[in-house]
Amino acid sequence: xxxxxxxxxxxxxxxxxxxxxxxxxxxxxxxxxxxxxxxxxxxxxxxxxxxxxxxxxxxxxxxxxxxxxxxxxxxxxxxxxxxxxxxxxxxxxxxxxxxxxxxxxxxxxxxxxxxxxx
Amino acid sequence: xxxxxxxxxxxxxxxxxxxxxxxxxxxxxxxxxxxxxxxxxxxxxxxxxxxxxxxxxxxxxxxxxxxxxxxxxxxxxxxxxxxxxxxxxxxxxxxxxxxxxxxxxxxxxxxxxx
Numbered sequence: 494x495x496x497x498x499x500x501x502x503x504x505x506x507x508x509x510x511x512x513x514x515x516x517x518x519x520x521x522x523x524x525x526x527x528x529x530x531x532x533x534x535x536x537x538x539x540x541x542x543x544x545x546x547x548x549x550x551x552x553x554x555x556x557x558x559x560x561x562x563x564x565x566x567x568x569x570x571x572x573x574x575x576x577x578x579x580x581x582x583x584x585x586x587x588x589x590x591x592x593x594x595x596x597x598x599x600x601x602x603x604x605x606x607x608x609x610x611x
Numbered sequence: 612x613x614x615x616x617x618x619x620x621x622x623x624x625x626x627x628x629x630x631x632x633x634x635x636x637x638x639x640x641x642x643x644x645x646x647x648x649x650x651x652x653x654x655x656x657x658x659x660x661x662x663x664x665x666x667x668x669x670x671x672x673x674x675x676x677x678x679x680x681x682x683x684x685x686x687x688x689x690x691x692x693x694x695x696x697x698x699x700x701x702x703x704x705x706x707x708x709x710x711x712x713x714x715x716x717x718x719x720x721x722x723x724x725x
């Protein structure tokens with residue numbers, strides 16, 4: 494079974510600075526997807542960024558970028574030019590790319606709380 | 612309404628009560644999910660429905676009973692719950708079951724079992 498580990502329960506960053514959230518995962522599969530989800534205090538979880546394991550190029554979405562190290566099974570998220578609206582829980586998640594009859598389970602890490610100081 | 616909506620947003624129930632959580636998606640998706648988010652555990656998948664057929668039951672106790680009458684609606688019927696069932700229950704939907712699809716989440720129902 495796949496597992497996802499986020500070792501930082503909480504990270505604090507000054508507004509306009511950069512913060513990096515770590516995520517490691519364990520899998521025996523070679524084809525899969527990795528996601529970062531953001532859950533603001535209002536609780537609606539939204540997708541921040543997605544990475545396909547077969548792509549070597551790191552995904553970027555505006556101020557959000559990832560450092561995907563497949564051999565190390567590491568998938569960190571960098572938030573650049575942090576804004577007050579970035580304050581939230583961030584969850585790393587894994588999903589197999591192999592089509593299964595029962596669907597592909599999205600496995601989440603425990604989350605990292607990001608605090609943004611003005 | 613757009614996206615994924617859930618009602619009620621907050622629910623307090625006794626251990627002997629019966630209640631239902633409702634989820635509705637306005638995205639034309641074919642797959643819907645129930646997740647449980649507890650304070651001290653990672654988000655846990657409970658059930659998966661694809662085209663109104665349950666395809667995954669992740670070892671969830673029978674006191675939780677899902678229902679998917681059509682591809683836009685998903686219910687979670689609750690009965691004889693335990694205090695440890697207090698949690699945030701999130702509904703999500705996706706276009707299909709393939710791994711690359713984004714899941715869209717609702718705001719959740721905060722459930723307190725007294």
